[in-house]
Amino acid sequence: MKIGLYFGTYNPIHIGHLIIANHMAEFAGLDQIWMVVTPHNPLKKKATLLDDHHRLQMVYLATEDFPKIKPSDIEFKLLQPNYTVNTLSHLQDKYPNHEFSLIMGEDNLKTLHKWKNYQVILENHDIFVYPRISAEAENTELKSHPKIHIIDAPVVEISSTFIRENIKKGKNIQPLLPSKVWEYIDHNNFYKK
Known part of the structure; x- marks a missing residue:
């Protein structure tokens, strides 16, 4: 089975994330997309980052x-x-019959060469890249790498930061969130302070 790994803090998950994940599932030759919720780094206290279990519940x-x-x-x-x-190595050990790929925005591709052991990732995993308006045309040598696949996905410029800031301001951002996620945020009074 071909699995696309779409990493993020998902603080909160919004319709932009779902549009990209669904596009990759339907048009990039992947069987499933796993939305990998990045845990809170205990060394970085970020007041706006909800606890891991809340962000995972919203993705669910x-x-x-x-x-x-x-x-x-x-x-x-x-x-x-x-x-x-390390995550890729762990997943490959746990699910030896699956083929894991990464999904990332064009902006992240620009810094891929700074990732730990990025050459190992490129040797063993495909990377599916979706376009970002904010991304500049750089790293053309990486874009032409045989493991890099630029996908003609919809450009979605919605950010979790924008959503958090506007919930705090009392704005109605409900259309930017899946309805169950909006209800969860509203019920728990998240991002209002």
């Missing part, structure tokens, strides 16, 4: 109607701070 709520998209807490169980190369 957002994806339960999408059979090809699954929430994943795999990184919660790994030693912190963690690196993507």
Whole structure:
């Protein structure tokens, strides 16, 4: 089975994340997309970052109607701070019959060469890249790498930061969130302070 790993803090998950995940599931030749919730780094106290279990629950709520998209807490169980190369190695050991790929925005591709053991990732895993308006045309040598696949996905410029800031301001951002995620945030009074 071909699995696309879509990492993020998902603080909160929004419709932009779902549009990209669904596009990758339907048009990139992947069987499933695992939305890997990045755990809170205990060394970095970020007041706006919800606890891991709340962010995972929101991903679960957002994806339960999408059979090809699954929430994943795999990184919660790994030693912190963690690196993507370690997560990939752990997953390959745990699921030897699966083929794991990465999904990332074009902006992240620009800094891939700074990732720990990025050459190992490129040797062993495909990377599916979705376009970002904010990304500048750089790293053309990486874009032409045989393991890098630029996908003509919809450009979605919605950010979790924008959502958090505007919930705090009392703005109605409900259309930017899956309805169950909006209800969860509203019920728990998240991001209002």
